[in-house]
Amino acid sequence: MNESAPPGAYVTVTHVETGEVVRHLGPYDTAAAARTAAGEQAGQPLIWSRDPETWRAEKYPLAYHVPADTTALS
Numbered sequence: 001m002n003e004s005a006p007p008g009a010y011v012t013v014t015h016v017e018t019g020e021v022v023r024h025l026g027p028y029d030t031a032a033a034a035r036t037a038a039g040e041q042a043g044q045p046l047i048w049s050r051d052p053e054t055w056r057a058e059k060y061p062l063a064y065h066v067p068a069d070t071t072a073l074s
Contacts, residue, residue, distance in 0.1 A: 009034040011041075012065045016058060031055060031069030038064040 008027025011034050015022055025041060028034040035055055039046045046057035046064060055066040 009066055009069060011035075011038045013038075013041075014063050014065065016061050016063050022062060031066050034066045035064075038066065 008029060009031045010024055010026035010028070012024055013022045014020060025037055026034055028037055035046070035048055035057070038057065042057075042059045042062070042064065044059065046059060048055045048057045048066075050056075050068060053068055055068060057064045
């Protein structure tokens with residue numbers, strides 16, 4: 001069993017133009033809670049898009065990334 005990261009969802013905040021990681025937020029119980037917290041950090045609700053593995057939102061100059069919570073699909 002690989003336990004390299006503590007349980008929970010984290011938000012990775014990056015600079016849009018450089019891709020540099022600015023900060024990490026979390027852990028949160030679910031990806032939904034992490035997305036809500038990212039909006040609070042940004043100071044406004046964020047519009048999220050999802051690929052199979054990651055949720056992404058942008059409030060220039062920052063982008064917010066949250067791993068998709070695959071356990072919530074049941």
